[in-house]
Amino acid sequence: MAIEIESLPNEAKKALQQFSEFQLAEFNDSGANGYVMIGRHDVLRKDVAIKIYFHDENDVDQEPAIIATLNHENILKVFDARKVEKCCSFYMMQAANGGDLFSFLERYHLSLDLSYKLLCQLLSGLSAMHCQYKNLVHRDLKPENLLVHDDQLVIADFGSVRRINNATGKAPASKHSILYRPPEAFGEKAFFDFSSDVYQAGIIGYLLFGGRLSNDLLKQLNKRELKELDEVKKVGGDYEISKFIDSCIEKRIKTGKLLDWDSIPFYVPKRVVKVLKKAIVDKVNRYANVSEFLAELAKVRAGLPDWIAGKEGYELSNWKGNDYLLIESSGQILLKKRRHKSKIFRIDNSIKASDLCSAYNQLKDKVGLP
């Protein structure tokens, strides 16, 4: 459906006036601090996105400037940047056909292979920001701020990027997205460093491999906390309520109980989960930088089975020349098997189980899965 330019906010109209060669196809105003327009650039002959954002009058427009200094395939590319008004600017960047990672994860089931690849790409992009000559920390890594283009992950949204202080090795903590804040980013001496980005990348790894983390903060609260919240609601206003919820989340994060590791699908190898867990522990025991995280991931790469959870069931592709499919049928788990790339699955009666986990364990022993 065509978008009526007249219905757009004034800033978007002004930005479009500066780009007659841009054909608007999509308008998104769900962002916290601006709008995104996606469309076709007639001269560049490619799809581009225009991000319009608001800032203080005297603020340096750091976002496009930072992106322009980074040249890496997993970091968003900026083509142009201009001012709309004193407190509003926009920049033109590459458009991602897969959208942001949050919607990508909601739309698709990811294979283990793709999950692994996307996580490595995220870390690879981060290493370009962390390198000695840049010394930048992102501070707001979350699925909504990462884009997917042709199954390739691209780091975006550089609004909260800060440079690490060379003397202290730290940057001020960010107050963005409490669920993704590492333990060291709370309290009076809150700070952020390279390992804090590693922590956030670890949470993204957890989500990529199928772990569940609801953005609804109330869902993170247990029964006792919900009862206490009711009491807070009786005497306090919005500020008190939000402060109470934040304090509960903070407690979860500091005690390492935010993530439910049992929600990771059964087929993700334990050694991969172990590597992910080490990225999300307390700062002392965590990987100090992305290269440590990547090196550990590279160690567990060999022989990674290519599982995917689909509508039919759980499919393992090309394991020693065969494809396997675990499906549930009238209370029993069935195993189907075929030669890789052939069309028809045939039932394999060698596995009998009533639940997925025991069927998986039998299959594991049978075909030598890690």
Added chain:
Amino acid sequence: MVISGIFLKANEARIVTITGSKDAHKLVAPKINKLSLPKNPTQDDVDVFSQAFKAYCADNAVDKVLLNRRLTSGQRAGGAGTFLIEGILLAVSPAPVDFVHSATIRATDKREGEKKTHKPETVDLGKAYDVGFEGLN
């Protein structure tokens, strides 16, 4: 200068990174000492290996990479694994790559062996350290 000494063996790259001079130097990022490439690697395996190596160089500000010179013939000729890794490192290394011959290392051992104060005890890492040591001034 930060020098990464890499000893290639089978399908592994043993890494020891050092900085300083031959007289006074220290190890850098000793937690990472190995990058491996699966046997019969796929394109994705090579991608991951490259990303890990590039990230390692970026995080530790590596200025130069030194590799052990592989023998191409004879009984101790390098195998396919080291050949592949050598090719990948040459293609993707963000820092200049140079080779060190085992004869050069033996000569240094005779001349300046006592300066190798931080040599790791494990054999392969010791060899990676020897390779890296050649890059120090």
